[in-house]
Amino acid sequence: MPEGHTLHRLAAQHTELFTDTRVAVSSPQGRFAAEAARLDGLVFDRAEAWGKHLFHRYAPPHTGGASGAVVHVHLGLYGAFTDFERPVAPVGQVRMRVVGPRGGTDLRGPAACGLVTEEDVDRILARLGPDPLRAECAPDTAWHRISRSTRPIGALLMDQRVIAGVGNVYRAEVLFRSGIDPHRPGRAVSRAEFDGIWCDLVALMPIGVARGRMHVVRPEHDHGAPAYAPDRPRTYVYRRAGEPCRVCGTPVPTEVMDGRNLFWCPVCQT
Numbered sequence: 174m175p176e177g178h179t180l181h182r183l184a185a186q187h188t189e190l191f192t193d194t195r196v197a198v199s200s201p202q203g204r205f206a207a208e209a210a211r212l213d214g215l216v217f218d219r220a221e222a223w224g225k226h227l228f229h230r231y232a233p234p235h236t237g238g239a240s241g242a243v244v245h246v247h248l249g250l251y252g253a254f255t256d257f258e259r260p261v262a263p264v265g266q267v268r269m270r271v272v273g274p275r276g277g278t279d280l281r282g283p284a285a286c287g288l289v290t291e292e293d294v295d296r297i298l299a300r301l302g303p304d305p306l307r308a309e310c311a312p313d314t315a316w317h318r319i320s321r322s323t324r325p326i327g328a329l330l331m332d333q334r335v336i337a338g339v340g341n342v343y344r345a346e347v348l349f350r351s352g353i354d355p356h357r358p359g360r361a362v363s364r365a366e367f368d369g370i371w372c373d374l375v376a377l378m379p380i381g382v383a384r385g386r387m388h389v390v391r392p393e394h395d396h397g398a399p400a401y402a403p404d405r406p407r408t409y410v411y412r413r414a415g416e417p418c419r420v421c422g423t424p425v426p427t428e429v430m431d432g433r434n435l436f437w438c439p440v441c442q443t
């Protein structure tokens with residue numbers, strides 16, 4: 174599933190592509206057709222991301238204001254945007270197509286794509302914890318939840334109500350970099366350790382936004398075993414089950430925690 178850096182990168186790309194231009198919106202697949210008809214021809218204001226949620230904001234053409242329609246997108250496991258310079262015949266199940274004078278994008282396979290109200294936006298944001306990629310977000314509410322919880326820190330970091338935008342890869346890698354066993358209960362994590370996790374996310378996730386891929390292995394460890402798959406980032410533990418830890422050589426174990434595969438080093442993480 175795409176993690177927060179992917180959504181923030183999409184928001185920046187869509188803002189650059191469409192802001193202050195009149196866009197054509199359609200739903201070649203048909204499942205977003207009624208909503209697309211209401212958006213078609215409006216001026217695109219901006220795109221924003223919060224955690225794994227993306228919002229397209231439209232300005233009504235007669236006002237030029239910023240309080241127009243809002244489209245909410247959650248990519249889920251399979252959703253993806255594909256950009257193009259000139260419109261081509263849609264391939265596959267394109268839920269939403271947005272085309273402006275500078276190019277366009279096709280959305281396929283999202284878990285959610287709908288026209289929402291400002292109240293809906295507020296409800297969605299109210300369910301989300303602080304996003305390390307949003308400068309205005311303070312980590313205090315995340316610390317409040319973690320420090321009172323008996324749930325393992327590995328599960329808490331995946332919970333979007335605790336921290337928004339962290340997925341399976343950042344969860345595994347940040348816990349490795351912090352030396353914290355993912356099974357440790359939240360309330361056994363110290364404030365200093367939590368601050369370390371938060372600061373690491375604040376440092377790492379913008380690199381993912383800028384490069385379009387994660388970069389989590391420190392230079393001194395960035396040698397030896399290649400990435401877990403071609404064209405994927407090198408990781409310390411994520412999807413390296415059975416491979417030697419990049420730091421201590423211990424084989425990386427894996428297990429399922431809350432329905433998602435977990436990876437860690439039992440020696441480096443305590």
Ligand SMILES: [Zn+2]
Pocket residue numbers: 418419420421422423438439440441442
């Ligand atoms: Zn190790």
